[in-house]
Amino acid sequence: MHHTVPVPVIVPSDLAPFVERVIDHLRGFHEAAGGMGEPDFGEGEKELMRCIAALESASIGSMLRALDPSAPRVEVGGVVYQRLNQKAESTYCALRGEVIVNRHLYRQEGVRNGPTVVPLDLRAGIVDARYTPAAALAFARMAQAMPSREAEATCESLHVLPYSRSEHFRLGVEMGSRWDELRDEVEANLVAQMHLDPTAAAISVAVDRVSMAMAEPRPPTAEDVEKGVKNPISVEMRMAYSAVWTLYDTEGRPLQAVRYAHVPTGGVEDMEKCLSRDLDAVLERKPHLRVVTLADGAPEMQGILDRVVAGHKADAQLVDFWHTAEHLGEAIAGAGRYKDDLLADWKVDLLERDDAILDIFEVLRGWSKQYMAMPTEAMPKGLYDALTYLDNNNERMRYASVHKAGLPVGSGTVEATGKTIVEVRMKRSGARWVERDGGPQALLGLRALATSEPKRWSAAATHILGSYVHSVSMLPARTGRVTRRGSEAAT
Numbered sequence: 001m002h003h004t005v006p007v008p009v010i011v012p013s014d015l016a017p018f019v020e021r022v023i024d025h026l027r028g029f030h031e032a033a034g035g036m037g038e039p040d041f042g043e044g045e046k047e048l049m050r051c052i053a054a055l056e057s058a059s060i061g062s063m064l065r066a067l068d069p070s071a072p073r074v075e076v077g078g079v080v081y082q083r084l085n086q087k088a089e090s091t092y093c094a095l096r097g098e099v100i101v102n103r104h105l106y107r108q109e110g111v112r113n114g115p116t117v118v119p120l121d122l123r124a125g126i127v128d129a130r131y132t133p134a135a136a137l138a139f140a141r142m143a144q145a146m147p148s149r150e151a152e153a154t155c156e157s158l159h160v161l162p163y164s165r166s167e168h169f170r171l172g173v174e175m176g177s178r179w180d181e182l183r184d185e186v187e188a189n190l191v192a193q194m195h196l197d198p199t200a201a202a203i204s205v206a207v208d209r210v211s212m213a214m215a216e217p218r219p220p221t222a223e224d225v226e227k228g229v230k231n232p233i234s235v236e237m238r239m240a241y242s243a244v245w246t247l248y249d250t251e252g253r254p255l256q257a258v259r260y261a262h263v264p265t266g267g268v269e270d271m272e273k274c275l276s277r278d279l280d281a282v283l284e285r286k287p288h289l290r291v292v293t294l295a296d297g298a299p300e301m302q303g304i305l306d307r308v309v310a311g312h313k314a315d316a317q318l319v320d321f322w323h324t325a326e327h328l329g330e331a332i333a334g335a336g337r338y339k340d341d342l343l344a345d346w347k348v349d350l351l352e353r354d355d356a357i358l359d360i361f362e363v364l365r366g367w368s369k370q371y372m373a374m375p376t377e378a379m380p381k382g383l384y385d386a387l388t389y390l391d392n393n394n395e396r397m398r399y400a401s402v403h404k405a406g407l408p409v410g411s412g413t414v415e416a417t418g419k420t421i422v423e424v425r426m427k428r429s430g431a432r433w434v435e436r437d438g439g440p441q442a443l444l445g446l447r448a449l450a451t452s453e454p455k456r457w458s459a460a461a462t463h464i465l466g467s468y469v470h471s472v473s474m475l476p477a478r479t480g481r482v483t484r485r486g487s488e489a490a491t
Contacts, residue, residue: 014062018055025051049159053096060132061099064092068103068120071474080475081106081117090118093167094132095160125469128174133465135161136171140461143172144446147428169439176442178464179449186463187274190456191281197255200247202407203282205275205308206294206320206414207301209239210422212440213432214264235432240444241267242418243275245282247289252406256453257413261421261444263435268304275308283312290315292402294411296323297393316402319393320411321350327386328360334382335367351409354398361390421447 011019025047032039073082087102101120108114121129127136138161142151148168155161161168218234241264246257258278262270283289291312293305297319305317328346332339349356364387371379390397399409425447426433426440433440449457 012062015055015058018051018058022048022051022055046159053159057094057097057099060092060094061101064099064101064120064124065103067123068101069123069472069474072477073109073475074106074117074119075473075475076117076119076122076470080109081119082109084116091130092126092132093130093135093163095134095138097162099132119472122470123472125465127465127468128171131171133468136175137461137465139168139171140175140446140464141450141457142168143176144425144443144450146425147431148172172446173437173439173442175464176444176446177438178467179445179460180438180441182463182467183274183445186460188277188281189463190459191258191278192285194453194455194459196282196286197247197249199249200255200286200289201250202248202252202290202292202315203245203279204248204292204294204408204411204413205243205245205279205305206411207241207243207271207275207304208296208411208414208418209241209298209301210418211237212240212264212422212426214238214440215432215434238264239267240264240422240426240440241271242414242421243271244413244417245275245278246408246413247282248406248408250406252403252408254408254413257417258452258456259417259421259448261417261448263441263444265435268300272304272307275304279308279312290405290407292316292318292407294318294320294408294414296320296411297389297396302396315405316407316409317396318399318402318409319396321399321409322412322415324350324357324389324393324397327382327389330382331364331367331380331386332382334380334384334386335364337367350397350399351403352400354400356400357390357394357397361387361394364390417451420451 009019025044029039029044069083071083073080075081084105084107088105089100089102092099092101103118103120105116105118107116118126118129120126125133127133131139142155142161145151146154148165151161151168152163152165155163155168213235214237215233215235218232220229220232224232241260241262243260244257247255249255260271260274262268279291283291291309291314293309293314293316295301295305295318302317309317325343325347329339329343332342346356346360349360364383368379368383368387371383403409421444425443435441449460
């Protein structure tokens with residue numbers, strides 16, 4: 001029979017009650033399991049989690065108190081602060097619960113009623129004066145994935161972040177807004193430092209748009225005035241922008257992808273800037289990569305890509321193969337032909353011959369002539385739209401040579417980006433967003449990080465959390481006194 005041998009462990013006195021609580025719970029469960037009854041394992045597991053959460057919170061409190069300086073004066077950012085006589089109690093929110101800590105405040109030296117700082121917060125990187133780094137990052141991860149109500153329920157089941165819905169949303173916006181502030185400075189470094197697959201042979205850059213519901217202020221109507229509506233809004237569908245650059249191997253298989261999403265206002269400029277900066281950084285490291293641009297044929301989207309690749313050699317600038325196939329399918333159906341077989345044949349032709357698009361265009365024109373000869377017969381919309389689409393973009397539909405070179409011809413990655421980032425997170429039933437409060441872009445930015453290549457989230461998180469940490473230098477007491485105007489008088 002196996003017997004456990006007690007091993008003495010030295011535990012700090014402030015943590016001893018919490019450690020004993022864990023031990024007592026385990027001992028009690030073992031005794032119950034060895035007796036005549038059947039202990040409830042599920043309830044025992046929950047109680048153990050509560051015991052460990054209490055120990056974790058107490059331990060975090062101990063760590064925070066260790067960061068509270070005892071020096072009479074500190075220097076932060078070149079400014080000297082003097083310790084106030086009294087400590088102030090503060091409640092911090094950690095991953096598994098609240099932690100209460102008494103910590104010192106410091107006031108700017110020589111300034112009557114001057115600004116104060118909390119060195120503990122600065123050294124620990126406390127977010128929003130209340131949240132530990134691990135908790136803040138967990139809030140960000142939840143906020144980019146789901147609405148606050150769902151996040152609150154999920155965290156309750158996981159026994160983490162036991163805080164309100166409003167805190168879930170607010171901290172997500174806080175972290176996303178901080179990333180938005182850091183992006184211009186940090187993103188180029190992320191690309192410069194990220195691992196680029198050594199088998200990468202090509203890079204594609206693709207852009208797209210996805211509609212999302214935006215709540216916008218409108219002038220009040222007589223009905224609004226009658227009902228006492230103070231800030232009337234209208235819900236309008238606006239186009240958000242998504243983009244992705246993707247690395248491919250020599251067989252055209254995707255290896256890594258970095259995604260972006262931007263709100264309607266200013267989205268074009270932001271997306272273009274991000275893509276240009278990243279493409280420059282990637283090609284500086286891997287100048288041999290072949291470059292392909294992919295868009296849906298919209299002039300605005302193509303214009304973005306043309307500007308992004310300016311200064312680089314573009315090996316192919318294409319309209320997405322699948323958008324072309326979709327238009328051809330609608331043209332076939334609109335003209336009353338059998339779609340499945342003919343569209344399948346045309347797809348094969350497009351991937352085998354660069355001039356196949358010209359032959360297909362002539363077929364469509366032939367179909368359209370019967371409607372031109374009959375003024376009362378309107379041309380089917382699918383056929384008309386396809387003819388216009390091909391006429392405007394046929395030079396960007398030469399897929400065969402690009403496909404045979406192992407380069408991508410379809411923008412599935414950007415389609416997936418729009419769906420994964422915007423539709424999944426921002427287009428929930430009943431969702432509407434107010435752009436001026438910063439929430440939409442904050443969440444889009446976080447979600448773009450989370451859905452990009454795996455290490456991008458952690459790399460960005462290091463920069464986000466690091467921006468809350470500040471160096472605090474400990475200083476001895478002054479040897480003189482400081483007057484109200486800040487000048488020193490010798491003792």
